[in-house]
Structures are given as C-alpha cells and as structure tokens.
Amino acid sequence: MNRLPQTIRAGESRTFSIAGVRFRVEREAGGGAGLRLPGSYGPFSIGQTGGPVDAEIRIASRAEIEPVSGPLLYESHCQWSAVRAGETTAFQFHHPPTGVLYSQAIVQPDFSRAEILFSENAWNRLASTGPEIRAWELPYPLDQLLVVPVLALRGAVLLHACGAAVSNRALVFAGHSGDGKTTLAGLLSREGARLLSDERVAVRKTERGFVAFGTPWPGEGDVVSSDAHPLAGMFVLRKAALHALGSASPSLAAELLARAIVPYYLPEVAARILEVFSQLAVSVPFRELHFSRSPGLTSLLFEAA
16 A cells, blocks of 8 residues: 655654554754654554653754663664663664664653654765755664553553454454464455554553554555454464364463563563563463465454454
8 A cells, every 4th residue: 555654844743643652753943854754654643733642752863973882781683782871771773784873762761752863974874865865764673662662661562463353353363474464464354354454463451451453564465554443362373274263272372472572671661561461361362373365264253253
C-alpha cells in the first residue's frame, strides 16, 4: 500500500498513539531539515495536539556530535550500541563500514523524554545524494528502541506476531522470522478476517482486560492498522500439513516470550515485560496453531475467539 511519509518540519510537532500510549515528536525550531517518518505512521497520528503525552521525543541536529562514554549496556555488532551515561541511556548509531557516529539518542531513566541528535557533517559525508539534507530519517531500529520501554512501563509488550480480529476478538499468532506470519496473514485476509499486523502486535492490559493493538511496523505483507480488539487468545505458530489447534497450555509462555521484544539490558523494563507475561498466562489461553496453506483456517479459529 502506498502511504505518504509523515514529515515534521522545524518548529513543528506531531503526536502519535501506539497501543494507547501517546508519543509527541518535536523537531527543534530554527530552520534546517525536518524529520521524515515512514507512511506507516499515518494511521497512528493524532495531529498536533498539545494534551498530555506519555513520552516526548525531541529531534535536533548539530554540525558534530560527540560520542558518549560509559558502561556498555548492549552492542548490536552491526550499527548501534546502548551506553549508560550517568542516569541516562544513550543509543549511538555508527555507519558500519566507516565507524562514523551519525546519530545519537539520549534518554531519561523513565523513558518519558528523549533527545535525538543528528550529525550534519557525518550525514553529508555519508549521503550519496549531495550535501543538501532534505529530511532526517530515524536509523533502524531507533523508534522501537524508544517506544518498547515506554509501552512496557505502561503494561504493554511488543511481539513478533501476526494479529487478526475474528468475531470482533483479537487473536495473536507469534512467530520468529520464517515461521509463516506473512503467509498466515494472507490466508486470514482472504477468508475475511480483519488484520491488525503481519509483523508486530502490541498487547496491553487495560481496564477491559488484555487488548491487542496494531502497530506502525509492518512486515512483508505491508499490513498496518491502528485498530484494537479484546484479546481472546495467543498462539505459537507451527507449519503443518493440516490446520489444527493445540490445547491451551500456560507452559507455552516461554515460547511466546521468546517471540517478544525484550530489552534485557534494561532490567526494570525487562522485569515489567515478564510481569505482563505472568498476568497473560492466567488471563488468556496460550495454544499452538498448526497451519497449512489450505483454506478453512478462519472457521477453525472461531472456536478460539
């Protein structure tokens, strides 16, 4: 689906709601390039509202940015690392071939505020389109690095999962890469189910119980929805020759947790996610879903919804 990018110009702000958690993104005033977010964020935008938010993310640029030193929390061995800097956490992004630091995010301990800095000189040196910077783009996966802790501290977890609504109840199908999330999403869509996502689903405990939410991070099927539905079940995906539902088993919690996005380098956040999973295990049925490419899957799932 062709979606227009979300551009936040200098001096502007925009608020997004993901799993009922509000994030305000503000571009520093004073001219210069704006911030361009993928079009998948469009359904989650609630405009330039000035009301209360759960987290504020400020975007700025400088000619150069200095690396932050401190205890190393995490090293991706690709392009980013997390460093403890006093009470704050710093995410630092380096260009893999050259090691040049081109972006950095400094985050407060409760993740309610973050400042993202871009290095103008580094960006110009690395860009292939010339010296003019038309718009900054968040390096992957910085948006999720900032959003996941805020969600977790408010009772939500983000999973590698396909999500769909059957009988107005959400079913979440968790799987690693290659487990068939995109294939499953296609099967469900062709049989009339309303999809929440084919790659990332958020699950949050609310006053109404657990609810599943679509997110702005699609997979190969490019499925994006800001819808939310009461959660009726969670499944571990298994490819098979025939469709079949396994019996409900809380012991699948470990497998579902392995398919969640858990920043273990942030102990308080990780502990909160584990707490949410312990509540899920006694509130929502956990099952295996054995599925094939044949039709008839949605009718089987009606009993789970």
